[in-house]
Amino acid sequence: MEIIIMFNEERRFEQPIRWGMVGGGRGSQIGYAHRSAAHRDGLFKLVAGAFDLDADRCREFGVNLGLDADRCYSNYKEFFAAESKRPDGIQAVSVATPNSTHYEICKAALDVGLHIVCEKPLTFTSEEAEELKAIAAEKNCVIGVMYGYSGFPMVHQAREMVERGDLGEIRVVNMQFAHGFHNEEYELNDPGLKWRVSPAASGPTYVLGDIGTHAYYLCEVMTGLEIDRLACMRQSFIASRQPLEDNAHVMMEFKGGAVGTLWASAVNAGSMHEQRIRIVGSKASIEWWDEHPNQLRYEVQGEAPRVLDRGMGYLYQDVEGVAANRIGGGHAEGFFESWANLYHRFALAFDAADRDDQETLNSIWFPGVDAGIEGVRLCEKCVESADQGAAWVAYND
Template sequence: MFNEEMRSEQPIRWAMVGGGRGSQIGYAHRSSATRDGHFTLVAGAFDIDAERCRDFGTNLGLNPERCYADYQTMFAEEAKREDGIQAVSIATPNSTHYAISKAALESGLHVVCEKPVTFTVAEAEDLKRIAQEHGRIFGVMYGYTGFQMVHQAREMIQRGDIGKVRVISMQFAHGFHSEEVEKDNPGAKWRMNPEVSGPTYVLGDIGTHAFYMAQLMTGLDVERLCCTRQSFIASRAPLEDNAHVMMQFSNGAVGTLWASGVNAGSMHQQKIRIVGEKASIEWWDERPNQLSFEVQGEPARVLERGMGYLHNDDSAVSSDRIGGGHAEGFFESWANLYSRFGTVMKAANRDDQATVAATWFPGIDAGIEGVRLLERCVESADNDAQWVKYYE
């Protein structure tokens, strides 16, 4: 069970770039990061408008002098303070991630960044190099991987409960953008703009979540893939609002990924199904406290979070915040990740590399693989769904 006692070390002095007034994701970061005492919000560059930033930040209880007009000023001014920030979370449009992350790392800050972390693999690998040179932690906000039953599935697959993995079905296919909602929704509009969103829309925005979930559960590498992309709302071209990807994995398994914003009538439909020789496992983010376990020739069963019959690793058990039967959700998943980010950041500050190495968290390598997926999908789709090698 999760230990709510405050850690002996002082909270990490933390700031945000982006995530200002009206941002659902900004609220998710703040609510989750501060929940377990690992972080305390002391500064922010929440908005490109200085007045709005200051008004919003002071309403959060911050000193107005620490509500900055831009991230460059924040990093420079905070570096002058004895109580300056030690970490920053980046909740801005995709096109800004690389520059802000690079500046933060070079300022000696730990980073938590939204995904995709960059437009290119080369940029993402550059961030990894800089983070290593400065001894900083780089976390990537794959927020669904804080759910306990995801880690239950991982453990069961890794210890062979389903046998050799044969088929991996990944999907994240909602229906909220089945019409041209971006006309009146600024939060959606930038996602359909290639200058801001990057070379993809739904693949980068939601497909990477399902892809990383499957990587985490199975530990398998993709060998090659082919991709088709569609823009059913014509004004979104060249960015896709629907995509299908076929994959071949290193152990001979095959997989499919469906990412869509036009699955009319659907809420999320983020489902990961892993089919093995003996059994299958399926997790659905709309029912995150349950895991379907289906053994061939036996009645299908549903495993419930928090129950003693689970034989799961520390990633799951230590994250339970209340007994089984009570629903835990999105904010608990994010808080579980921020608890891990806090643990490894504090360890890095005292040069405790053993704790960093022993603690699972979605780091820069997870971010790199998400960007690599997007590069390969665009390459394939732009060449008439040609099969391409995943690693060159």
């Protein structure tokens, strides 16, 4: 049995990237995930933040994280203005705030030359996302979008199997992210959920933008397929969430003839995540499930199904994403490892951009601004279709 450990923890910069956060304060699961991932390999150092709109809470929280009190700010405008004047000011910022603020915060960060890691959706509209892309190019800044599940090695094994033709011609892709945690009106007592089901803060969608884009991004990463047109129906089973959906079904036709479906739901009672993707080819199929992320099910027509495990020598070890194992095969890697893999790549991209090393920058895979744009466009087109009674709509019109 050959077990491979390939992760290179020796990659270091002369100094870690000076990094800050907007949002992600006390009690934020996502804030903790960002900090844990960024610190994992020593490529980032948290030196400042605007974690909370309440100045006292922000300062107390930041000091408890080990920051200087005078580098804990009550809002992002003050944060960016002050840090941009310091010789040791931040070089990059992570944005972990409600959706409605992403565009304005990211634009302000780019204006002072900061690299960005932003929660998704990147913006409310594709026009806003395209504007951020243009500003980032002008400023030589990099935007990363936190599609946190795309850092798992077996996701990249699946991608490589598709690229090498192991499945044959891709015919069908079934995607879903359908949990049951919001099957009742929990937002009455949960502020974190309340903003997610409010159009002013969440945008034009709830589950499509919140979790559906995760499942679709896995499809993008694994298959490279591009949507030609789609049809979407969405429901608000908890009536007070209208016009935002807590359940949605999307049918897709891809360029080249493949077809797909996406089920996004927060009312799949009894379910944990049920984020799965199944890719069906002319010769074989693969299936990945985020609750068992170290395995990839591989089914060749006429043969017994097999389960491929992370960290094993029979995988495509010449692919960096596949070989990003942080511990040997058989040990469970999970959510934080996937996020850390992404932050590792963000750091390498930020560093390459700062050195104007475009060749290296272009060679690094990471979920960037184009991934953010596609997530926003998916939401827009699903809303357009649903508002027309689940009519088919062209994706790029």
